Amino acid sequence: GVLIAIRNFLSGDRMFAYFFDVLDWHWQLRLELIAIYLAWPLFLTYLSHAFPRMLHRIPLRVVQISAAVFALAALFLPSYIHTRLIIIFEIALILSGVYLAAMFIATWRRRMTGRFIATVGFLILFATIINDIMYERSVFNTGYLLSSGFFIFIFSQSYLLARQFVQSFQDAEKYSRELRDSNRELRVIQEQLEERVTERTQALEDSRRRTERARSELEQLNEFARKINTSIELDEILNQIFEYIEAHFDIEATFVQFYNSKDNTLEYYGCSRSAELNPASLAMLKELVVPMTEDGGFFYYTFRRQKPFYLSRVDRAIRHEFDSRTVNTLGVSSFLFVPLVIHDAVTAIISFTSFRKRMQLSRRDIQSING
Template sequence: MGRIFLIIGSILLAAMAGCKPFKKTPIAKNGVLDLSGWDLKEKGSIKLDGEWEFYPDTLLNPAAFNDSSFDPEHQYLHVPGFWKEGPPEHKPGWGYGTYRLRVKGHFPDIIGIYVLDAGSAYKLWINDTPVAANGTVGKSVETENPQLLPIVQAVKTSGELEIVAHVSNFFHSRGGIWKSWTIGSKEAIFHQRDLSLIGNIFLVGVFIILFIYQMFVFFLRKSDYTAFWFGIFCLFVAIRVLVTQDRYFYVLFPNIDLAIGYKIEYLSAFITVVLWGFFLHTLFPKEFPKTMLRVIGITGIAEAAIILFTHAYIYTSVLFLSLFQFASLFILLYYLYVITRALLNRRIMSGFLFLSLIIVLIAVVNDILYERLIINTALVIPYTAFLFVIIQAYLLAKRISRAYQAAENLSAELNLANINLEQKVVERTKELETEKKKADDLLLNILPAETAEELKLKGRSDTRYYKMVTVMFTDMVGFTRISEQLDPQLVVAEIDHCFSAFDKIVEACGVEKIKTIGDAYMCVGGLPVANSTHAEDVVQASLQIMAFMEQRKKEREQAGEVPFEIRVGIHTGPVIAGIVGVHKFAYDIWGDTVNTAARMEQNSHTGKINISGTTYALVKDKYNCKHRGKIDAKNKGMIDMYFVED
């Protein structure tokens, strides 16, 4: 017992000693890292940590910084670190921006750079030359392709270094350059990569061999689940090593969806803790009651469900991450309590297990602080896990040996409690349906129903050619003069009142509103569903609009207020209709018909509905019209125009 605590004390002292830096290295300040006194070949590689310039919500071309007059607004962010908040239109932590760091000093002609990742896509330039990228940097969820892939690159240098990186995050709950980026001599950086690769291959190989061996042991002696749980534990540790550290999992599977990779990473972290509990229970069933095992199992299933059935933004958030980490620490402390009881009861192997768990707890605390960027050490769980697993393997081999010698016949039945997720699914479905309805209503408010449905089904809407539609423009006569006499709020309120009435009228007449432009109102009949009554529908709508404005004029005059009057222009012909743009898109129509309809409105009179000869030919049998003769329209020449009288 005394020897055990002596070993533990030595390990703790070594760990504390390891927290001290080996050498004082320069760090970046105000976007500049001064390496004038640092020789990469003699003093070794260096991390590009410290304060970087950060230009939020913009992706600046590296060449832009060559202009001495170019000085956009920026801030300084610490690397490694997270940006605090994204643009207001995005979720907190989402967004994009440009990082920039100038590195002063004298460098070899060719240096190496070791880039782990950034959240959750980046593109890197050094001295205007692109040298590395992960995924596709975007300005939205739709345009970003997140990726986490370690990159080691040789870079030609000439004098000082200017490092520019575009970083976007529309995947993780926190964005930014998460890990330290390192530069050094080409040989040192590639040697560092090779050592890391060899170390990872070694660790994964050991864990996989132990997994296979333990599975053989279990299949030969199925009454003892100790080997089974330990083998599964080794498998998940191997997976954990692959998806963390230098993320060689993404090197092996470069095309895998990052959402899948992240679920594997977070699942492997917590499941290894739970699996070790099942292994521990088989060793000390008296000290580790089944009730607590069930609680831990249910906790593991619940956290796995959160990870599997939610977006990465949810389960990587500070709230859920804190819950995961708190649960893991609590479970590990309970394991320590179980082993302490076993140690007091003088159970076989309890002393070694106590020692190994103390090491793991130290490593877990280190990794939690490292992941939260509170300390800048390294992930040590994979290495402590190696020592931990080797100790467990030895103890397990010793136990199996004792079991065979004493003809032990141990059996353990483990019943996994079922978690009822149905209610959660129902609630989530209702929430999704409510949000979907809100989105659909909003879409229908700005797009025709057919176009909105096409956009939802295909993710885009094709432009369409309509052979014959009727376009109407209305315009407030003398709007500028009147608006100068009235309070701006009253002007906007009156326009809103009138245009709201117009919306109801055109909808009742089967006409599609296109847009308002200042004091002008534009609508069209005959689309998005073609019909043969479009001209009559639009003329009918214009007559009702004119009647409404006449009534409104009387009301304002009786109230002693300045009235608003309109003039209307209508023309019939072909158009092209569709959606333009990606952000704040709108449904619109184009073509000569639109321009001619605008000329009809410009050549109309106050309180009159001016239609072209083309429209007149379609409505002459239903409405009384007065021929005005041929009138010169700007850029259109002489056009037959008619006033609709009735």
């Protein structure tokens, strides 16, 4: 743009000569030609940066070197020689302009952004260059239009730059939204991972506690087995069993009845807490003889099934008078009957109960007691 302004300042009515009459017209002509020669390669250099995929490097270098040769010729050679080179430069200028027009049109196939505005702006500029050459040669009578064409080209480039800026701003907002969404998803994933880690840690802690509890139970069972193995009296063995069960489960009293196959009855053998029972209850237990018939109620049902029988609420399950008399005499609300089976035959029934509160036994507890 500066070189075009210098060229306009030196051409036409010779405004430079009017203000600066120090230089003769030969040097004014040299400066005008140098401005023309250097303007074109600088313009192509700008295009190579604005549209890097459009111009090839070799044609650009050829134009730059040729322009430098023409500028040096205008600076050092006599006027009658370098003025004859103008026609050669103008032909080269038109040919390179045609090449650039073809390159701009080729951008349409690559669907380059802003290709229409860029192509129209360059074609208008190129048309004004041809007009100035033809006007200089007295072919056209239109006047110099290069400044107008250059203004239109600069305006089109400004429009493209503004459009690219808006697009870049929109892309930045888009990427910012995507980044926020990604960060939000990342936080969700992080929270999920933290929850999984917490759950896994809790599961490991629960597993550790279960392992510790199982080890503690195993140690207690080993100690319990050791005491039983070192005992030789049945009463002592039963007391060890009663103490272990009552210490680990919600049970307050245990009593044993052995099966008399001759009379087909269950007869009282012993109770874990006989001292805590009232005399009437203890006397009833000692005299208790349960027939192994339908009249035996809960005891007969356990004897016949040969499986543990748990009643959390005995008042809801009483069907026989024998059961009602037993429950009312002892004053209990829950019972667990466990048969002692040897060689597929019941030899005794161990009954577990609680006087002060109702027993709360789980399936696992019953399996452990029956174990």
